């Protein structure tokens with residue numbers, strides 16, 4: 001009876017197209033929004049994991065996000081913190097930093113697309129290197145002490161891509177970038193880092209950054225690296241007891257922070273997906289119900305001619321299955337295109353799409369099953385009634 | 388002559404809310420193989436109800452129905468479906484062809500219910516459509532045919548499975564009298580050639596008299 005099902009689909013063209021489009025739209029919606037969330041979770045985890053070992057101390061008012069610019073911390077106070085924690089840290093990897101958002105992030109709960117980072121010359125590694133990963137430059141220098149350029153800048157991997165996309169020219173050592181109206185010469189290009197903040201960074205010497213932003217004598221935060229695992233707690237205690245106006249943000253805080261931020265977003269997405277999936281299920285249910293109702297006579301005739309209940313039910317289920325298969329597949333393709341090309345970031349993840357397809361098909365099939373079973377109540381005499 | 392169909396004291400009641408309609412009030416008949424029967428009677432006298440019971444589409448309220456010495460009144464739904472598929476052919480007043488199927492498919496589908504493959508089914512369907520004079524209409528849809536042509540398709544559909552008997556409920560009811568006569572002549576011819584038993588219900592005296600035997604019906608009973 002599969003050929004009978006196919007004939008029904010082809011002959012009742014408008015109904016079939018409407019049903020398929022409905023399922024396609026809803027599946028696309030579900031896959032695209034859950035795709036964005038799963039991308040968010042992935043990058044968030046990468047972001048949190050990358051910092052490993054870094055302890056960021058910043059003004060209470062800056063909250064718990066890293067990196068946080070905007071709230072100024074007097075340089076002298078930062079120096080005091082460095083001094084007070086010296087016993088528990090690796091002073092060579094500790095530095096004062098100034099952050100400034102040059103370009104906002106594309107999605108909430110992510111670090112900015114471009115982060116202006118001012119750091120003391122010779123201390124760059126406290127920012128670019130982490131305990132987990134030490135980022136080497138792909139080209140040029142990794143520290144300002146090794147350059148004679150007057151207004152030097154070291155550019156993170158992603159930041160370089162952003163500039164290339166904006167200016168349309170290739171970024172190389174020696175290329176002059178316009179940063180807040182001032183010309184800076186690229187002295188170093190960083191290799192890929194697992195830390196998004198480093199990838200997105202545009203690094204200037206601290207004094208030049210302060211100058212550029214008009215923040216002489218101020219920084220945003222202090223980056224500390226503990227001497228060993230056990231001194232983490234000591235650093236925390238020093239800050240807590242002596243600097244009540246400062247906050248300590250570790251990768252753990254970043255992770256928890258991001259998770260709580262994304263939780264609401266995730267809940268919203270789950271709600272929308274559930275509603276969309278239910279809509280698809282109701283659509284199939286309605287279509288099946290109408291199909292069975294409007295074909296009562298036709299089904300009665302089939303039964304009178306000797307078709308068994310299950311033959312007829314089978315043909316209707318084939319019909320629903322093929323409609324939901326077509327709708328779901330089209331939804332998979334459409335969402336794949338949207339995730340891959342239409343959004344600003346490549347969010348395409350084939351595994352994510354493939355896990356949704358059988359789910360969608362099964363669910364819509366289940367939705368059609370109940371009304372399809374109604375067929376067993378149609379008697380062959382229906383064919384002759386009202387003649 | 389061999390009896391292929393027998394009803395004994397068959398009654399049929401329908402409950403419509405609090406009122407009970409007695410559509411059949413004790414019917415006894417024996418139908419012989421190869422004969423052409425016409426059932427006549429006023430509207431509402433129970434002719435269609437009788438045909439449904441003969442056609443294994445409905446069961447009697449009381450009484451017995453025997454087809455080829457098999458007790459139909461004792462069979463279950465699956466067994467009744469099997470009898471309808473194998474041994475019975477139906478012709479309806481309003482044709483009831485499937486609008487999404489072509490003429491050829493409308494006829495061959497009856498064989499597919501018997502588990503016959505599509506190609507073989509279409510081959511046999513073609514033969515029968517040729518016999519009813521529709522070999523030039525195979526790929527048309529029912530909506531493109533005239534009433535008489537549609538009823539011919541229905542005849543081919545009823546007969547393609549080589550049934551024991553064919554039941555026709557007012558087969559000429561939706562046709563003009565000339566076309567109606569042609570259809571009945573065709574049925575009569577098939578009845579003679581194939582030896583298939585035919586039971587038709589009709590309002591029309593002339594058409595009734597084209598059969599071998601007339602059974603008159605009134606108020607759910609046969610008039611002797």
Ligand SMILES: Nc1ncnc2c1ncn2[C@@H]1O[C@H](COP(=O)(O)OP(=O)(O)O)[C@@H](O)[C@H]1O
Pocket residue numbers: 401402403408409410428429430431432433434435436437
């Ligand atoms: N499904 C049904 N439910 C209730 N009453 C019915 C049903 N089918 C037939 N009847 C009643 O049974 C009687 C006989 O009907 P029917 O066999 O269709 O008569 P005929 O075909 O001779 O016109 C009528 O009174 C009709 O209203």
Ligand SMILES: [Mg+2]
Pocket residue numbers: 434435436556
């Ligand atoms: Mg009737």
